Each structure stands twice: as C-alpha cells, then as structure tokens.
Amino acid sequence: MKRPRIMQWSARQSASITVFAMLFGLGMISILGYQVNSSYRAQMAQARSRVDNLSQMLEAQLRSALREVDLVLRDLEDRVDVPALARSPLDDTRAKALQGLLLDKLTLVRQADNILLIAPDGRVVYQALDFGTAQPPFDAAQLARIRDDPYRERVYARLQGTDKHQQGIALARRLETRDGQFAGLVVANVTTAYFQQVLDTLDLGQHGIALLVDERSAAVAQRPGERPADDFSPDPQLLRQLNNGTLATGITVLENGAGVTRLVSYRQLAGSPFSVVVSTSSRDYLASWRNNNLYYLVGGSLLLAMALMMIYFFWRSHRLARNLQQKESRLNVSEVRFRQMIETIPVALLLARLPECFITYINQQGARTFDIPQAGALSLRAADFYLNSSDFREQLLAMDQTQGIRNIEVRMRRWSGEAFWASLSMSSVTVGEEITLMIGVSDITERKRLEGELKRRATTDSLSGLSNRAHFMELANQELARAQRYARPLALLMLDIDYFKRINDTHGHDVGDQAIRAVAQVLSATLRDVDVVARMGGEEFAALLPETTPELACAAAERVRVNIEAHRIALPNGSELAFTGSIGISALRRDDQLIDDLLKRADLALYHAKHHGRNQSALYDEIEPQQSA
Template sequence: MIWSARQSTTITVFAMLFGLGMISILGYQVSSSYQAEVAQARARTDNLSQILEAQMRSALREVDLVLRDLEDRITPEEVASESLGEAHNKTLQSLLLDKLTLVRQADNILLIGPDGVLSHRALDIGTAMQPFDRAYLDQVRDDPYRERLYARTAGKTQDGLLLARRYETPQGAFGGLVAASVPSAYFNQVLENLDLGRHGFVMLVDEGGSVITQRASGKGDEPFKAEADVLQQLKSGALSGGLTVIRHANGATRLVSYRQITGSPFFIIVGMSSLDYLATWRDNTLYYLTGGSLLLAMALMMIYFFWRSHRLARNLQQKESRLNVSESRFRQMIETIPVALVLARLPECFITYINQQAARTFDIPQAGALSLRAADFYLNSEDFREQLQAVGQAQGIRNIEVRMRRWSGESFWASLSMSSVAVGEEITLMIGISDITERKRLEGELKRRATTDGLSGLTNRAYFMEVANQELARASRYKRPLALLMLDIDHFKRINDSYGHDVGDMAIKAVAKVLGGALRDVDIVARMGGEEFTALLPETSPELAQAAAERVRTQIEAHRIVLGDGTVVQFTGSIGISALRPEDQLIDDLLKRADVALYHAKHHGRNQAVVYDAIPHPS
C-alpha cells in the first residue's frame, strides 16, 4: 500500500500523539499506584498504632482499677508498717495475691511506705525491682494532685514499668503508695506477633523518649530515635489523637506513627520502611513499563499497517481491557477487606451487593442477600431508620454501636459506619460493619470484676457504698423504712489458725450462701472485707430486720463444714442492726450504728443479733 504525503504525515502525527498518550497513561498509572501504596501503608501504620495504643491503654486501665480497689480496702497504716502481726500480714498478702491474679500483665503488687521502704508485696519471689527513688518520692509527697504515678523499674533480668496510686492519711499527709509492676516481657509478648515487614519497627517510649521496649525487624538498619518535639506536642494536647510523619534514612523512606497512650506518659511509635511497602509496587512498575513499552511498539506498528481497518476494534478492546482490570481490582479489594460491606440502593434500601466478610458475618450466602432490605439485618429496624435519617442530614455516621442479627436469628453487637454515594443517576448506601461482640463481652466482664468480690461472689465494698447511698436517698425522699445488718463471723481468726486459710475461705463462702438464701432478692448484700458482711434491707422496719437477722444467725449456727478427713467445722456469727433515721445523710451513718451494735453483740456473748436502738446508752 502506497501512502500519500498527507496520509503519512497524518499517521505520523497520530502515532506520536498515541505514543505520548501511552507514556502519559503509564506515568499516571505509576504515580497513582505509588500514591495508593503510600496511602495504604500510612493507613496501616496509623491503624496498627491505634490498635497497640488501645491494647496498652486497656492493660494499664485494668491494672489501675485493681490498684484503686486496693487503695479503698487497705489503710495507710497497713501501707506504712511491715510489722502488723503474722496473721494480719498473711491476710494482707492474700488480698494482694487475689488482686494479682486479676491482672495477667503484672508480676507483682507492692505496698510502699511514705519513707519509700517496701512494706508488703504479693509475691516474695520473682523479678527483683527498684522502687521509686528518693528524689521522685519527695516530688510525689509534695504534689497531692498526682493521683496516678508511673516509673521505670530495673530488674536483674528485665526492665518494666511501675504503676502506682497515692495514699493520703486522714490529715491529708502523704501516706505511701500501692503499686503494680508490669515487666517488659508483657510488652514484648504484645509486640512479637506484629507484621512490620523486614525493615519496620515498633517502640514503647516514655515522655523523655527513653525506650521501654521495642521490636525491630531489620538488622543493620539505623536505629530510630523518638523526636522530642513530637512527643511534647502529643503530651501538651497540641496534636489530637496521633501523628504520622515521613522520615528519610539509609536511602529509604519511613512512615512513623506517634500515638500517646491515653491517661499515661507513654507513647507508641510504629514505623514502616518504603523498602517493604513499595517492594511490590517497584516490581509491578517494572512490569508496567516493560509491558507498556512493548504495547507501545506493537500499537505503533498496528497503527502504521492497520490504522484504518482496525481503529474501532482496537479502541474498543483497550477500553474493555481497562474496564475489566478496574472491575477486577475493585472486586478483589472489596472481597478481601476485613470489614463486612453492604451496598443498598436508595430509597428502597434493597441490597445490591455484600462482600464475603459480610456473608460470613450474617451467616447468609452472598446471592441470598440480594432479595433482602438492609433493615432486615438489624435487631431493631427503628435503629436503621434513625441512622438513615442521620445520613440524609449529614455526611455520614462513623463507628456507632448497634445490635444486629444474623440470618439464623442470633443477635450480636456491631460497630457500624454508614454513608451514601452517587453512582451515575443512582444513590448507593454503603454500610461497613465490624463484629464487636467479644469486645462487649470483655467490657461486661471488666465491669463485673470491678463490682464483685472475687471470693464470696457478693457485691464488693465500693459498689455497695455507691448503691446503698442511692437506696438511702430514695428511702429518705419517700419516707420509707430502711434497715442495715452488719455481720461478723465469730472467732474467725481461730478458724484460720486451727484449720488453715482454705477453711476460712470456705466459711466466708458459706456465710455468703446463707445470706443469699435467707434474704430477699431486693436486699443488697456485700462483703466489706475479711470476715465482715453487710446487708441493706429496703422497705424493712427494725422489727422485721431483727427477724431476718435471727433467721440468718440460726442458719449460720446450723451450718456445718465437713473437711476431707471427716473433721466437722461449725461456727457462729454476730449481727448488728441499725435503722434509717431522718437525720441520716449517708450510709456511713447506718454503718457506724450497726458497728456499735455488732461490737455490743461481740462483747456480750456473741452468736446474737442486736438492734442499736435496743442497746442501753448512757444519758
């Protein structure tokens, strides 16, 4: 075929334009894929730091809750003195051991006197540690507003953290510390399973930038040092949440995410190297450039020989190929994300697509969901209507907790985000769902531990005081009767000394069982500490309270504990009773009068129930 000069010029210009267009497309593909890889790595780094911060915050919060409970149950006198008597020391150590079992991240719980001397600890063995130094202790003593304290510990084999709460005497003076030691082994265990790539790292540092623990994947990489100005900005609140920065070292780019552990002076630092997160991108870029060059050469040849005959077919083929690649990538991305995704068409809200994670979450085939509405997955369809209305009024909703249900009917807790997007002339509702049932269960368990006595299963002292004061306020407001029982096991020390603390614990559990069976469901029963119990009886006069106390006393007297060797252990209990008076403001008023009645019962024969108002008082 002979081409005219005009035709040749036209084909040449077209070929040049086509070549430039192909180069632009390749450049755009390389640039966009690079930006996508960097954005994905940045999001992954930030998400990983958020997850680690949440884990560390939860661990420190759990330890602090245990220390707060000990702070309420142990007096400053017990903290200051290590010579309380063998029996008292054993009881105190037993209490510390009970609390230590509640926090797997701690390896010991300590009591430190106001002079900085270690007075008591849960375990006499384990990692040797250095308590707070004298200068730091003087600083704590002079600053009564520092309720929670943190310090580094130095052991013979490993380092860790010391978390403490401050004691104050009734006169407001510094009374010592209750502290828990968290070894670095716990933090190492949290960090060891992280996927950081060959050159990534993660660090736990204090506010001065000193490393508490770290994990670095690469060998020979330049060690990363925390930037003091970033830590200071996070500490001062100038940066809310966290900060992800870009740093260059050893010919590579690092994405470094800083995040402060809420409520503490410690920071999580997670870093990822471009040597890892751009490795696949570099290979793909090489393939793209090689393939693009070949395609360009072939396209130029095809334009030269078959331009007029195959122009339409070639353009259609290229468009179809790009569309298929885009659709394949989109579906692959949607199907592999770890979040359940539901797409529904507005305004009918019929489901048009769910990914595999959503199918597993709702226990339904992907195809089976296409005949349903989005509201069918809600336990309460009213929740869906409210969220849909909120999406219409704003840009979307993020991470709200809602009850949903699987196709089998089983309900579960979910964290849900919802937004709408216009696709052509249609508006699509996008719903992202994460199953948080296990997290909600752990929150409930933590609440139960904070309000329940571990040995007896009854309400603990702190929770009892809170609920009892509310009940007292209700009774005072409506002029209703209210009574309080204070019970103490007679000769409890003799039981421990004669049969051992295990039998003493059995006696405490037996009394708790008797109280639960002899009293009403509306009565509030608690173990106040040691062998002492309290029961608040709403809507109960002093006469009815004395009858209930006698019922409890006789059942305790009739109870028998049979040991493994056939030995029968029996015991009795003394009970003090007080009733609500118009001038009572707090439950402490009833407790004081019941304690006086209990004291009278103890010193006038034991095994009896005494009403405070029946005790003869000197005029």
C-alpha cells in the same frame, strides 16, 4: 468481514468514572483509617479501665487487711490490763498470760508479723513473738505527738531496718488509763513480705509496675522486687495531692518517659499516709494493636494502589479506544484486582443502593461475619442485618446530618438469628444520580464480653459471689442519700461468723471457705431482692435493708441467725459441722451523712453481741446507753 465497533468514551464519562474510583478508594481508606483510630482508642480505654480496676482492687485489699489488724488492736485495748502494764515488769505468770493473749490475737491476722506493747516512755515491754530486742517504731518526737493528741486513736509509722521483721508498716492504737492518761501503745507490725505477696498476685504484663509508697514517696513494697523498669518513679505532686485530700479517690494518668508511655493509677489507702501506684507499659497493652495496625496499613496501601490502577486503566481505555474486547479485558483485570483487595481486608463490608437499601455487594469477611452466602445477601436489605431495624433508620438519618458515622457500637444479627455486638462505620458515595451506601462492620462481641467480665470482677467477691466492699459502699451511699431525701427508714446488718478462726484451724481453710459461701447463701435466700448484701472481708458480711424499721431489721436479723444456726456443712469424714453467727444492727439517723456512720454503730453492736455470748443479734439503739456508760 466487518471490523468490531470501537466503543467511544466521552470526556464526561471518563471523568465521572475516574472521580467515582477516587472517591471509592478514598472512602475505603477513610474506613480503614477510622477503624485503626477506633481500635487504638478502644485499646487505650480498655487498658485505662483495667489499670484503674487493678488499683481499686489493690487499694481495697490492702485497706481491708489494715482494717482487720486495727479491729484486733481495738479488741486488745479493752483486754490489756493498763494499770498492771504501768507496773511492769509483771510476774512470770501474768507476763506469760499477756504474751499468750498477744500471740492469740496475732494468729487472727495473717498479715501481721508481730504485736507489741509499748510503754509511755517508748520502750517495747512485751511482744507476741520474740525476735530479740525489738526496735520501737516511733521515735521520741512521734511519741510526744501521740501522747499530746488524745483524739488520735490510730497511728501509722514506716518500719525501716536491716532485719526483715523491721521493714514495713506499723499500725498502733493508744492505751489510756481510766482517767484518760496516756498509758502506751499496742502496735502491730505488717512487714513488707505481706505487701510484696499481694503485689505479686497482680497481672500487669511483663513491664508492669506496682508500688506501695509512704507520704515521702519512698517504696514500702514494689513489683518487680528490684528497681522498677524504665527507671519509673511515681509523681510526687500527685501523691501530695492524695495525702492532702485534693484528689479524693485517686486518679489514672498517662505518663511519658524513657521512650515508653505508661498508664499509671494513684490511690491512697483511706485513713493512712500510704498510697498504691499501679502502672502498665504501652509495650504490653499496645502490643496486639501494633500487630493488627500493620495489617491495616498493608490493606490501606493495597487499596490505594488498586484505586490508582483503576484510574490508570480507565484513562488508558479512553485514550487508546482500541476495541470493546480490549476494554472489557482491561476492565476484567481491574475488577479482579479490586475484588481481591476488597476480599482480603479484615473488615466486613456491605454496599447498598439508596434509597431502596438493597445489598449490591458483600465481601467474604462480611459473609463470614453474618453467616450467609455472598449470593444470598444480594436479595436482602441492609436493615435485615440489624437486630432492631429502627437502629438502621436512625443511623441513616444521622449520616445525612453528619456526612457519615464512625465506629459506633450497635447490636446486629447473623442470618441464623444469633445477635452480636459490632463496631460500625457508615458513609455514602454519590455518582451521577445513584447513591451507594458503604457499611463497614467489625465483630466486637469478645471485647464486650471482656469489658463485662472486668466490671463483674471489680464489683463481686470471688469466693462468696456477693458484692465486694467497694461496690457495697457505692450502692449503700446511694441508698442512704435516697432514704435521707425522702425521709424513709433504713437499717444495716453487720454479721460475723463465730469462732471462724477455730473452724479454719480445726477443719482447714476449705471448710472455712464453705462456711463463708454458706452464710452468703443464707443471706441471699433469707433477705429480699432489694436488700444490698456484701462480703466486707474475711468472715464479715454486711446487708443494707431499705424501707426497714429497727423492729423489722431485728426480725430479719433473727431469721438470718436461726437459718445460719440450722445450716450444716458436710465434712470429708462423714460428720457435719454446725456454726453460728453474731449480728450487729444499726438504723438510719437524721444526721447520718455517709454509710460509714451506720457501719460504725453496727460494728459496735456486733462487738457487743460477740462479747455477750455470741450467736445473737444486738441493736445499737438498745445497747447505746451501755456504750455511753
């Protein structure tokens, strides 16, 4: 009986196999390392984007709330009898009428707690709600500065006191006599309770922090209500830069302290000395990443152990050279362990032979990702898994130039034809004359969907479905710059629902919301696709009309007004509700620099329309002589 032939291994063969095993193990570790690093960067980018979006939304909401208060105070300037106020106290009839006027205006702004009239000497002479003896929000020095500065129409002050009605922010506007003399102030108190309610709506995680601070970095309102976690305090230098205009729009920074890393976004409320600070803790936004990272480390350790075991078995087979059966047995054991390691990693792995690019191996995760049997993939080329085969050719060229690509986002497709987003890494290993292409794929479709949803929420008003104020301002300023550059006409419409407070009080806020959605539908259906339409806040809307002359803008405004007047809302009791809207129109002028210039003129035209009968439109250029008079 012949003995089985013993297979002999040359030194070169053993060395080649050992090198291949080492390169393969190192390649897999590199893929896992890059995947861990990529997931960390992606998590940080997502967390930074989220905290920045939250601070933008918070700043826009608070700024819009203060602007609503300012609009009410500006209306009171025109309606308060300044000479009679100077002769206070008024008789009972006129005093009750004045207090009723203040109370009516207070009901228009839910964020305000009280409205006060302050005499030139600083005394509180009248208030909408009687909380006892009201404390003046401005001391003698502040009042003197306001009196001596006639160009300062709007003034802010910090309310401080033991009573809940004396804590928050005071917003004031000057009252002047006909000859321009200082006649006192009309003041609205926005208490800390309102700001606290807004901050409590933010989803910042268990350790998140949100603050509204004044120019001295003192908190007006904060979330959580007690002292912020980790003894966090905002950076006074960044707040000073926001107040003095060095940082124009705000900044998001990474701060370390008390063993915790925080992403902190600073933004100033435009036109005021107050800023919002939104912070999220790494204990929240990195929690899932740490859990996933543990699995990556375990997989990497197994990978390294398996690579070392492969080297060991090849070395033993060369040294012992017992017989072919022993060598095949050892190789089979090694192959089983290797496949177990490959099959358990949470990354779809494809191996392809270059230059033909035929798939030589796909792991179970890859089969699940591409929805194809493992055996069925062996007859395909690597490009067949791409939505566009040109992307694969470009990546092959880039890999030759850079020695591998790491964590790029690409559109791929499952065997059923369904497209999905993937994070892909690609490298190659050369053994002898054979080149093996290694492709690691992670499905990031859900992450891309979340990124798109966050972007949509940051730019869209949730009630009306139109653009929100911040997105409108961005698009409108871009359109204004284009119109100025090419000397093209541009018009702006400002629309306000007439007697909206009455609709809410009579029929409820649900009907009021239906009215807002109805106006949004009318604007979208009546105006062109190129027009930029947005809800600016409350019942106020704006529409920017490119390539539109004042005459065409007036015609468009009239169509919108007629369609709103013709619209009906079905009420629960079977009746129908009709309502109207007033529209202010402004046109682009040569010296306009920002969309705020058109907004201001359109706002004045809207004010004119509402105070001359409502349910009409007014062009600022036509009423300007009256405004000047």
